[in-house]
Amino acid sequence: MDRQILRTRIKEYMKAHRMAEEGEGVLAAVSGGADSVCLLWVLKELSEELGIHVAAFHLNHGLRGEEADRDEDYVRALCQKLSIPLSVVRENVAKYAADRGISEEEAGRNLRYFHMEQAAGRFFCEKTATAHHKNDNAETVLLNIFRGSGLRGLGGIRPVRNNIIRPLLCLTRKEIEAYLREAGLSWCEDSTNRECRYVRNRIRNELLPWVEENINDRAGEHILNIASLASRADEYFYHQAEKILSEENFFSEGNLFSIRTEVFDRQPDILKEYLVRAMISRVSGNQRDISSKHIEAVCNLRGPGSGCEAMLPYGIRAHRGYEILEIRKLGEISDAGEERMKVVMRTFSYEKDLEIPKNQYTKWFDYDKIKDTLSVRNRKSGDYFLISGGKRKLLKRFFIDEKIPEERRKTIKLLTEGSHVLWVIGYRISEYYKITNTTRTILEVKICKGEDHG
DSSP, X not given: OOHHHHHHHHHHHHHHXXXXXXXXXXXXXXXXXXXXXXXXXXXXXXHHHHTOEEEEEEEEOSSSTHHHHHHHXXXXXXXXXXXXXXXXXXXXXXXXXXXXXXXXXXXXXXXXXXXXXXXXXXXXXXXXXXXXXXXXXXXXXXXXXXXXXXXXXXXXXXXXXXXXXXXXXXXXXHXXXXXXXHHTOOOOOXXXXXXXXXXXXXXXXXXXXXXXXXXXXXXXXXXXXXXXXXHHHHHHHXXXXXXXXXXXXXXXXXXXXXEEHHHXXXXXXXXXXXXXXXXXXXXXXXXXXXXXXXXXXXXXXOXXXXXXXXXXXXXXXXXXXXXXXXXXXXXXXXXXXXXXXXXXXXXXXXXTTOOOOOOTTEEEEEGXXXXXXXXXXXXOTTOEEEEGGGEEEEHHHHHHHTTOOHHHHTTOOEEEETTEEEEETTTEEOGGGOOOTTOOEEEEEXXXXXXXXX
């Protein structure tokens, strides 16, 4: 296979995805394996044409003893041969994983990306390159399917993610090895790649080869075609969800993000899923452990009386009320086990055509109906509020009807006047204190969580 053709394909792939602009630095993650050796070599060969400078990073994770030291020595020699600056970091990945209760695979990934970011800063590199290729991509798609992923997971590995680029996603493993042989380059073999204790290795060494031998020898290619289609569909629905959330259909404050149910309910089911994902991402900044079952749980909430709450990873709670679907990250916990909050109150004169807030954490009350001191507290026996028709409803019955778990009931704050609950904070207010045409003065109560709210 012509090495020049492959190099040109990589260059055009990088340009098509705008992986590196002229004058930028690219830090290559080099393990010593065939893929990363090819990555480093190609970047060096293309550096003048692309107008970039190249540096390298190697993590010695200490998991394979002498073999790991051999890989480090090889990478050092290769970088010296190419006159490429190199950063080497040694870590005890096994201890790091044990201390945090995570897999060695995840620990290695976390440490690798952390130190790569540090090295990129030292070498003035705007981009970091990893050596993922087509076979890795096909394995990732299958792995995501088995984990219960949505369209985003089906889209596989993206060519560019933030400052991370993958120039070799346009090549197969066979093409990479052919490139290295023609260039007269050797590489290190990682003995753990042949072991099947990791799920990815079982897919690579057992599942995909069996499928290609017994079902379709182009299975890997077809998987990538589906991934490309899924990636484009994912991008479309992502932008549609962002468009809806940018049209003032939502409220965001701190660890809270909410959308009006009337807006949410009229969307197609698949777009509802993207709206929920976007809201979770805004609240948590992370979607790694959010699976389709979590998204489905939020989409299936029907509101008061029919399932209104779902708990998600990262301490996130989704709650659907009569008018608002909210997703929020539970606040910091004090020694007493209660969420820290600040209550801000103000009064102002009622004016016709004032728009009552639809935010779950800002409410207006008829100030003239308040005759006693207000307090913010947890529930007490006998607490009640008024519902339509002026009927009393015990707070206990409200919690039961809303299917709010017992543990959650203990933490919910109430705004009260004696035993009369003006506001079950985050849920609903008493009909008695609602604004009417006869209201003269409005009491606005705003709940802020955490110290950042003043």
